[in-house]
Amino acid sequence: MNGALSNAERAEVLTQALPYIRQYNNKIVVIKYGGNAMINEELKLQVMQDIVLLWLIGVKVVLVHGGGPEMNDLMSRLGKKSEFVGGLRVTDRETVDIAEMVLAGKINKTLVNLLQVHGGNAMGISGMDGRLIEADFKDEKLGYVGKITKINIAPIMDLLEKGYIPVVSTLGCDAKGNVYNINGDTAAAYIAGALKAENMIMMTDIAGILRDRYDPSTLISSLTVTEAEHLYDTGVINGGMIPKVDSCIKAIGMGVGQCIIMDGCVPHSILMELLTDEGAGTMLTADT
Numbered sequence: 001m002n003g004a005l006s007n008a009e010r011a012e013v014l015t016q017a018l019p020y021i022r023q024y025n026n027k028i029v030v031i032k033y034g035g036n037a038m039i040n041e042e043l044k045l046q047v048m049q050d051i052v053l054l055w056l057i058g059v060k061v062v063l064v065h066g067g068g069p070e071m072n073d074l075m076s077r078l079g080k081k082s083e084f085v086g087g088l089r090v091t092d093r094e095t096v097d098i099a100e101m102v103l104a105g106k107i108n109k110t111l112v113n114l115l116q117v118h119g120g121n122a123m124g125i126s127g128m129d130g131r132l133i134e135a136d137f138k139d140e141k142l143g144y145v146g147k148i149t150k151i152n153i154a155p156i157m158d159l160l161e162k163g164y165i166p167v168v169s170t171l172g173c174d175a176k177g178n179v180y181n182i183n184g185d186t187a188a189a190y191i192a193g194a195l196k197a198e199n200m201i202m203m204t205d206i207a208g209i210l211r212d213r214y215d216p217s218t219l220i221s222s223l224t225v226t227e228a229e230h231l232y233d234t235g236v237i238n239g240g241m242i243p244k245v246d247s248c249i250k251a252i253g254m255g256v257g258q259c260i261i262m263d264g265c266v267p268h269s270i271l272m273e274l275l276t277d278e279g280a281g282t283m284l285t286a287d288t
Helices: 007-024 041-056 068-077 093-117 154-161 184-195 225-233 241-253 269-275
Strands: 028-033 060-065 122-126 133-137 146-151 165-169 171-173 179-181 199-204 222-224 258-263 282-285
Touching: 007 269, 028 041, 028 184, 041 060, 041 093, 041 165, 041 269, 060 093, 060 154, 060 184, 068 093, 093 122, 093 165, 093 171, 093 179, 122 154, 133 179, 133 184, 146 184, 154 165, 154 184, 184 199, 184 241, 199 241, 199 269, 222 225, 225 241, 225 282, 241 258, 241 282, 258 269
Parallel strands: 028 060, 028 199, 060 165, 122 165, 133 171, 199 258, 222 282
Antiparallel strands: 133 146, 171 179, 258 282
């Protein structure tokens, strides 16, 4: 066996995907992209191919990206030490300039280019464009780390209506001209909520929410908001998973249909989640 599908098997796969294609056709799906799936070039190409495929079958994909590892790399090369408080990067004026270069510049335009190479029609914007993300200082100790005060969704809606895949870097601004570094998970949640997205997908470095963080077989496939809040109390949701789950709960509270936390390092995990019965990762939904 060489693992290749026969024509009949290919047809069966497409037939099984049809109900999901109907479900998501003309619906908005926000994808938060970052972590190791962004570093590995082969995985990056697969993610871009998956997004283009969804776009071709009529899904309105909004790609929101981070860039922490590339930020760390450039800061190191410039001789500047990265400092974190509570998981958030302390951002002085020099660091926010670096964030603009990395997020709104290199990463954003690289992703736009890859989407177009694979047949998509993409447009890159930052949270500063059209005042998409308005922000203010989150905490003086963090410097130019922003808390979101308003989402002006018109720039994204204009791009979606014209048939583009919006690619959004998570920088914010205020009326005084200050630029803020915005946490990518938080930005994705606020954008998905403002769009009333059908689905928000968070691509992380682990399979999803695990009852035992060291055992992938303990993956929890689905949770309601109340069930998730109980897992805070029991310590199942801890560490770096807390802000991701917080963002999902925030998005659901703002009207997002469901949120998925999944391993972006699994090839074609987006397609497995949206177009198959099994799905991928942990799905959070509102209480019924």
